[in-house]
Amino acid sequence: MTAPTTTDQTAVSVPPVEPRARFIDLFAAEWIKLWSLRSTLWAFVATAAMVLTSTSANARGDARQYAEADEQRRALFRMLGLAPDSFPTGSATMLMLGAGAIGAIAVLGEYTTGMIRTTFTAVPARGSVMAAKVAVVTVATTGFGALAAFLSYGVAQAVLSGQDIAVGLGHTGIPRLLLASTLLAPVSALVGMGVAALVRHAVITIVATTALLFVLPTLLNDHSRLTASLLHMTVLQAWGRIGREQDAGEQWPWTVGGACIVLAVWALVSAALTTFSANRRDQ
Numbered sequence: 001m002t003a004p005t006t007t008d009q010t011a012v013s014v015p016p017v018e019p020r021a022r023f024i025d026l027f028a029a030e031w032i033k034l035w036s037l038r039s040t041l042w043a044f045v046a047t048a049a050m051v052l053t054s055t056s057a058n059a060r061g062d063a064r065q066y067a068e069a070d071e072q073r074r075a076l077f078r079m080l081g082l083a084p085d086s087f088p089t090g091s092a093t094m095l096m097l098g099a100g101a102i103g104a105i106a107v108l109g110e111y112t113t114g115m116i117r118t119t120f121t122a123v124p125a126r127g128s129v130m131a132a133k134v135a136v137v138t139v140a141t142t143g144f145g146a147l148a149a150f151l152s153y154g155v156a157q158a159v160l161s162g163q164d165i166a167v168g169l170g171h172t173g174i175p176r177l178l179l180a181s182t183l184l185a186p187v188s189a190l191v192g193m194g195v196a197a198l199v200r201h202a203v204i205t206i207v208a209t210t211a212l213l214f215v216l217p218t219l220l221n222d223h224s225r226l227t228a229s230l231l232h233m234t235v236l237q238a239w240g241r242i243g244r245e246q247d248a249g250e251q252w253p254w255t256v257g258g259a260c261i262v263l264a265v266w267a268l269v270s271a272a273l274t275t276f277s278a279n280r281r282d283q
Contacts, residue, residue, distance in 0.1 A: 021123050026132035034136055037109050040102060047098025048148055054090035055152040059159035066163050082165055083173035084244060086153040087181045092239055093214060095148055099141050099185040100209040103192030104202075106137045107274065111200050126278035130197070134271045137193060138186045145185025149178045173245065180243030187235055187267045188213055194270030197277040228252035238262040 034040055062085055066074060110116040123129050153174070157166040167174060191212060196205045217236045222228035231237050232254050241259035 021125070021128070023128065023132060026123065026128055027135055030129075030132045030136040031140075033109070034106055034140060037105065039105055039109070043098060043102045043105060044144055047095060047102070048144075048151070050094035050098065051091045051148050051152055052155050054094050055085070055088060055155050056159060058088040058090060059085045059156040063159055063163045063165070066165060082156075082160060083167055083171055083177060085160060086156045086167070086174060087149055087177050087243070089236075089240070091152055092181060092184060092236065092243075095145065095181065095184055096188040096213050096236060096239075097210060099145070099188040100192035100213050101206065102141060103137050103189030104196040104205045104209060105192075106133055106189075107193050107196035108200070108202055108205060111196075112202060120278075127275050130275045130278050134190065134193065134274050137189050138271075141185040141189040142182065145182040146178075148185065149181040152181070153178060173243075177243040180239050183242070183263060184235070184239045187263050187270075190267045190270035190274070191235065194273035197274040222250070222252055225252055232258065233262055235263065235266055238266075 062082060110119060119129060120126055153169070160166040169175070192205070192209045195208045195212070199205045199208060213235055217231060217234040220227050220231040220234070222231055228251070232241070232252075238259040241254060242256055242263075246253055
C-alpha cells in the first residue's frame with residue numbers, strides 16, 4: 001500500500017470554505033424571525049387599535065361640537081378645515097410609542113433569550129446581521145405606518161360624514177398628513193432599535209424610548225429660541241411640522257425641509273447605533 005502524497009494530505013486537512021451569507025439571505029432570515037415572535041404581531045394589532053380609537057374619539061368630539069355650533073362657528077369649522085382629524089396628535093403619539101416598542105422587540109427578542117449567540121455563531125458578520133434587522137423593521141413599519149394612516153383617515157371621514165363635513169384624499173393637507181404619519185412609524189421603530197441595541201434590557205429600553213419620543217417634547221416649550229430649537233429636534237414635533245400647516249403667529253417658525261432633516265437624523269443615528277453596537281460589545 002502506497003503512502004499518501006503531500007498533495008493528498010493537504011487536500012484532506014483543509015476544511016471546505018463556507019460561502020459568505022448574502023444580504024438578501026440575512027434579510028429573509030430576519031423577516032422570518034420578526035414574524036415568528038407572537039409579541040410582534042400583538043404589538044402591531046394593539047398599536048393599530050390604539051391609533052384608530054384615538055382617531056375615532058377625536059373625530060366624534062369635533063362632529064359633536066359642529067352639530068351643537070351655530071352657523072357662524074360652523075363656518076369657522078369649515079374654513080379652518082378638519083383635515084387634522086384624519087390623524088390627530090393623539091393617534092400620532094400612539095403610533096410613535098407602538099412602533100418604538102416594535103423596534104425594541106426586534107432586537108431584544110434574541111438578546112433576552114440568548115439566541116443572538118446562535119445567530120452570531122452562524123453568521124460572524126455581526127454588523128451585517130444587525131443591518132438586516134434594521135432593513136426588515138424599516139420595511140415592515142413603513143408598510144404598517146401607511147396602513148395605519150389610511151385606516152385612520154377612513155375612520156375619521158366615516159365619523160365626519162355624519163355631519164356632512166368629511167374631506168377627500170385630495171383635500172389640502174391630507175396627502176402631507178398621511179405621508180408624515182407613514183414616516184413616523186419607521187423612524188420611531190428605529191429609535192426603539194437603537195436604544196435596545198445599547199441598553200439590552202427590556203424595561204430600561206421601553207422607559208428610555210418613551211422618554212425620548214414622548215416625555216422629552218412635553219418638557220420643552222417654545223418660549224425662547226433655545227428651547228424652541230430643541231423642541232423642533234424631537235420626532236413628534238417634526239411629524240407635526242411636516243403633516244400640518246404652521247401657525248401664522250408662531251414665534252419661532254421653521255421649515256418642512258428642516259423637519260425632514262430631523263427625522264432623517266433620528267433614523268440614521270438610530271440605525272448606525274443598532275448596526276455597529278454589536279461589533280463593540282459582547283452579546
